[in-house]
Amino acid sequence: MRNVFFLFSFICLFSGSLLSQEDDLLSLLGEEETIDYTNASFKTNRVINLHSLESTAKGVLDFKIGHRFGTLNGGFYELFGLDNASIRLGFDYGLTDALTIGIGRSGFQKTYDGFIKYKLLRQSTGKRKMPLTVGVLLTSAIQTLKWADPDRDNFFSSRLYYTSQLIIGRKFNESFSLQLSPTMVHRNLVATNAEKNDVYALGTAARIKITKRLALNAEYIYLLPDQVASDVTNSLSVGVDIETGGHVFQLHLTNSTSMIEKGFITETTNSWSDGGIHFGFNVSRVFTVKRRKID
Amino acid sequence: MKNLVIVLTFLFVGYASVNAQTKYFTKTGHISFYSDTPIEKIEGHNKSSTCVLDMATGKIEFGALIKGFQFEKALMQEHFNENYMESTKFPKAIFKGQIDNYNTIDPSKNGKTNVKVSGKLTMHGVTKEVTTDGIITVNNGKVDADAQFNVLVADYNIAIPSLVKDQIAKSVKIKVDVTLEALK
Numbered sequence: 404m405r406n407v408f409f410l411f412s413f414i415c416l417f418s419g420s421l422l423s424q425e426d427d428l429l430s431l432l433g434e435e436e437t438i439d440y441t442n443a444s445f446k447t448n449r450v451i452n453l454h455s456l457e458s459t460a461k462g463v464l465d466f467k468i469g470h471r472f473g474t475l476n477g478g479f480y481e482l483f484g485l486d487n488a489s490i491r492l493g494f495d496y497g498l499t500d501a502l503t504i505g506i507g508r509s510g511f512q513k514t515y516d517g518f519i520k521y522k523l524l525r526q527s528t529g530k531r532k533m534p535l536t537v538g539v540l541l542t543s544a545i546q547t548l549k550w551a552d553p554d555r556d557n558f559f560s561s562r563l564y565y566t567s568q569l570i571i572g573r574k575f576n577e578s579f580s581l582q583l584s585p586t587m588v589h590r591n592l593v594a595t596n597a598e599k600n601d602v603y604a605l606g607t608a609a610r611i612k613i614t615k616r617l618a619l620n621a622e623y624i625y626l627l628p629d630q631v632a633s634d635v636t637n638s639l640s641v642g643v644d645i646e647t648g649g650h651v652f653q654l655h656l657t658n659s660t661s662m663i664e665k666g667f668i669t670e671t672t673n674s675w676s677d678g679g680i681h682f683g684f685n686v687s688r689v690f691t692v693k694r695r696k697i698d
Numbered sequence: 699m700k701n702l703v704i705v706l707t708f709l710f711v712g713y714a715s716v717n718a719q720t721k722y723f724t725k726t727g728h729i730s731f732y733s734d735t736p737i738e739k740i741e742g743h744n745k746s747s748t749c750v751l752d753m754a755t756g757k758i759e760f761g762a763l764i765k766g767f768q769f770e771k772a773l774m775q776e777h778f779n780e781n782y783m784e785s786t787k788f789p790k791a792i793f794k795g796q797i798d799n800y801n802t803i804d805p806s807k808n809g810k811t812n813v814k815v816s817g818k819l820t821m822h823g824v825t826k827e828v829t830t831d832g833i834i835t836v837n838n839g840k841v842d843a844d845a846q847f848n849v850l851v852a853d854y855n856i857a858i859p860s861l862v863k864d865q866i867a868k869s870v871k872i873k874v875d876v877t878l879e880a881l882k
Contacts, residue, residue, distance in 0.1 A: 428750035428759040429792070431881065432723055439765065439789075443780050460772030497772075577786060615781045616859070648862050649773060694770040697743045 439529035444536065444574040444582075447651045447687045448495060448503065448520075450608040450622045451640040452659060452667045456536045456572045456582050458522050459497035459505075462693030467493040467507070468686040469662040476678030484682060491662040496692070501525075509663060516663045518542040526573060538570040544665050561592035564665035568606075578612040586624075588665050599630040602669050610644075618644040620655070624668055631669050638671045653685040720754035720805075722841045727876035729762050733867040740774060740866065742767035749876045751841060756800025758815065758843070760793040760874065782856050783822055791821035793828065803834050810835045815845060824854045832874070841878040846871065 445455035448465070459465050469491035473484030481487065493507030493516075501522040508515050524537040544564040550557045566589070572582025584606035593600055608622035624638040642655025658675050659667035662685075673679025727747035733740040747762040764785035769775040779785040795817020797803075803811045816829040832845030848869045851858060858866045 428721070428752060428757055428794075429748055429761050431721070431750055432725060432748050435725065437763065437766075443776055460776075463772055500772075648777075648865065689773055691771045691773070695768065695772060697768045697770065698745070 436530040438527050438531045441526040441528070441536070441574050444526070444572065444580040445610050445620075446618055446644040446646055447653070447685075449653070449685060449687075450582075450610065450620050451642050451653065451655045451657060451685070452638065452662055453584055453606050453608050453622050453624070454518075454520060454538075454540050454568070454570060455608065455610075456538065456570055456574075456580065458501060458520060458538070459495045459503045459689075460695075461497045461500045462691060462695060463497045464690045464692045465495040465497075465505075466688045466690070467491070467495060467505075469493070469509075469683070470685070471657070471660055471662065471681040471683035473681065474673055474678065475680045475682070489660055489662075507663065509661065509666070511661050511666060513547045514544050514661075514663065514666070515547065516542060516544040535571055535573050540566070540568040540570060540664075542566040542568075542664050544663055563591045565589040566664035566668075568664065572608075580610040582608050584608065584624075586664065586668060588669050590665065590669065594632065598632055602630045603627045604668050606668075616646040620644060620653070626668070634672050635669065636671050636674045638667045639675055649689055651685075651687040653687070655683055655685075656680050657683055720752055721881040722751045722753065722805075722878035723881040724749050724876050724878050727760070727762075727874070729760065729875075730873045731767075732871040732873070734871075735865055735867050738865040740769070742769050742775070742778060744768070747876065749843065749878060750881065751797075751843065751878055753800065753803065753805050753841075756797040758793075758795050758797055758817075760791075760876075762791045764789055764791060764821075782858075788822050791819070793817055793819045795828070797832075797834070803836065805836055805839075805841065808836050808838065819849065822854045822856055826853050839880060843874065843876050843878065845874045848872070 445457050448455055448457045448459055471489045473481050473487030475483050477484045489511045491507050491509040493505055495503055495505035497503050503520045506517045518540060520538060520540045522536065522538045524533055524535060526536040527533045546562045566586060568584050568586040570582055570584050572580060574580040586604045586606055588602045590600050604624050604626045606622060606624040608620065610618050610620050612618045621641045626637055636658060638657065638659040640655050640657035640659065642653055645652045658673040658679050659671040660681060661667045661670055725748050726745060727749045728743065728745050729747040730741060730743045744762045744766045746766050747760060749760045751758045764783045765779060767778060769778065795815045798814045798816065811834045813832050813834050815832050818825050819828045828847060830845050830847035832843060835842040848871050850869055852868065
């Protein structure tokens with residue numbers, strides 16, 4: 404009996420000392436699940452012309468220079484479009500991580516534009532699983548060209564354009580992201596009765612990351628039939644993103660001249676098939692205006 | 699026989715109480731890193747690091763989620779996760795080490811002890827030996843552990859592109875500052 408007790412006590416002590424020499428101390432705390440948000444679906448908040456799933460981070464000012472040369476079919480006389488250029492300068496600012504505002508000015512049709520973009524859902528895994536990122540974009544534009552016909556009654560409201568867009572997408576893996584952008588462009592004034600004031604379109608865009616600092620982008624915007632003038636074409640753009648520290652350089656080929664929604668969605672008249680392709684670039688430079696608090 | 703039972707009971711109770719008091723932990727440890735170059739200062743802070751210290755054996759372990767590091771500049775944080783640490787592929791950094799002179803610490807008495815810690819640091823899929831000096835401070839049942847050491851970025855297969863080689867230090871300082879409570 405005595406021996407049994409001794410044996411028992413030894414076993415207890417031995418197992419006790421074993422316990423205290425456990426290999427993995429951290430496992431004592433258990434795994435605490437966190438919400439793991441998906442980041443960097445696209446390199447910047449634009450795919451090419453379309454707004455991407457990404458927002459400008461809180462307190463960050465993003466200076467955008469957009470540039471589209473003339474079309475390649477201008478031939479050697481126009482140096483394949485390099486003699487002409489259209490520019491948009493803009494500033495985007497992140498009020499919060501979900502809310503971005505921006506303004507810009509395009510040379511094309513002398514247009515001022517502003518937008519507000521809000522992230523409704525953020526793709527995440529872990530404690531909260533969310534398969535998609537969903538954002539909403541509202542833009543307005545004021546075209547300030549001289550009136551085409553100064554003799555008729557011209558109203559300021561005729562210069563205004565509005566766009567509402569949902570941005571729904573997913574980063575499928577480290578390299579591939581895809582988004583859909585159902586869009587409605589409202590134009591206060593259109594040229595003929597046959598054209599609709601409200602134009603519906605479906606944009607789609609994808610990104611393939613080649614290396615950590617290089618990505619391929621493509622976007623296509625399908626216009627539903629019988630809404631716009633017959634010479635308007637669907638916008639198709641392909642390009643590369645090159646990231647160098649605080650800059651992102653986007654180089655692309657596109658058949659759209661305008662860099663704002665009402666323009667590249669409803670006013671693209673060039674076509675890839677006859678060489679109506681612009682070489683262009685966007686340069687994005689971010690400045691941290693307000694440093695983040697580390698909590 | 700009776701005596702034996704009493705002795706055994708004492709042994710059990712004694713063991714249990716010793717066991718309860720030897721392990722200390724935190725889930726809100728502060729681990730930070732600093733990359734200083736004349737052009738750019740970069741620092742990231744993780745204030746939800748975990749740590750468990752066993753006073754009976756001198757073993758100490760740390761865990762930190764890479765996505766838990768916060769930066770003043772959002773773009774730095776994105777680049778840290780996307781381009782350098784690849785946090786989706788390698789979500790966690792772990793250190794498993796041993797305090798060499800742990801038996802000179804008396805957790806029941808307030809006071810400071812200079813210690814030497816050696817162990818293995820795993821991050822970005824690479825495990826390397828790390829040795830550092832540290833300070834263990836016992837303060838009313840709580841244990842502070844502080845240390846500071848340098849790691850070479852290249853040791854952990856983290857490539858710095860030539861374009862930003864002047865902005866990012868080749869040797870990065872890591873600071874550890876945790877306050878541990880008794881683990882029950």
